[in-house]
Amino acid sequence: MKLLYSPASPYARKVLALAHERGLTGRITVATAATAPTGAAPDVTPHNPLGKVPALLLDDGTVLYDSRVICEYLDGLGDGPGLFPQGPARWDALTRQALGDGLLDAALLTRYERVLRPEAQRWAAWDAGQVAKITAALDRIEALVPAMPALDIGAVAIACALGYLDFRFPELAWREGRPASAAWYAAFSARPAMAATAPRG
Structure with missing residues (x-):
């Protein structure tokens, strides 16, 4: 299997962390693939038309995406009790x-607004709305943990x-x-699977 991946992607990290927990890393080749919300992703789009990572290429030519689908597929390949x-x-x-993925959705939209959108076009109300979602998710996590x-x-998703x-x-x-x-x-975060997949880039 081949995993199209970005070292900064939290969704790709979730897949790799699960693979570590399930003892599957030796069965997966990881390939770094560039993506951008405003540009082409030539390494990814032929496999995932959405141009997003992670995408998992199976040996029979099947491609799985997004992270939720890939995680459930990989979980079924491991030995012992699964994570689902x-x-x-x-x-x-x-x-x-x-909840974890939704927090990430809001965080990524905030980052795109602050980093990628030209400063003159940034929308303060949009930014505030996404940060409010992050805060609400964090408060729910505090009640759940x-x-x-x-x-x-x-x-794994929340971590x-x-x-x-x-x-x-x-700064949050x-x-x-x-x-x-x-x-x-x-x-x-001290688990080996989390330490091995820490984001970078």
Whole structure:
């Protein structure tokens, strides 16, 4: 299998972290691929018409995207208990994955607005609206972490989202007023899978 990846992408990090947790890294070739919301992505678009990473190229020519689909596919290949539980716990894990991914969606839109859009065209109300979503997601995470399972796809997604805030938005100081989340993240980010996939670039 071949994973099209960006070292700064939190969604690609989620896939790689799951692959580490499931003992699959030896079965995946990682290929760095350039993408941009305003430009062409010639390494990616032939495989994913949306021009986004991650995309997983299977040996039979099938291509999987986005990160949620890839994570569930890879989870089924690993040995032992997976990160996608069954029964009622599944819906809780998937909802927490959606919370982490939604936080990332708002963070990426904020970054695009602040970094890529020409300064004269930036929209303060848009920026404020996305930051409000980030704040609301962080407050929900603070309420959830005391009862969160030690490891599932929801925990991985939330950890990758918090790691992205550290990487791109240190000024948000998301730990302030959220001691449960700060303590949980400090412990979870020490996992080998998280240390091996820390964002860069």
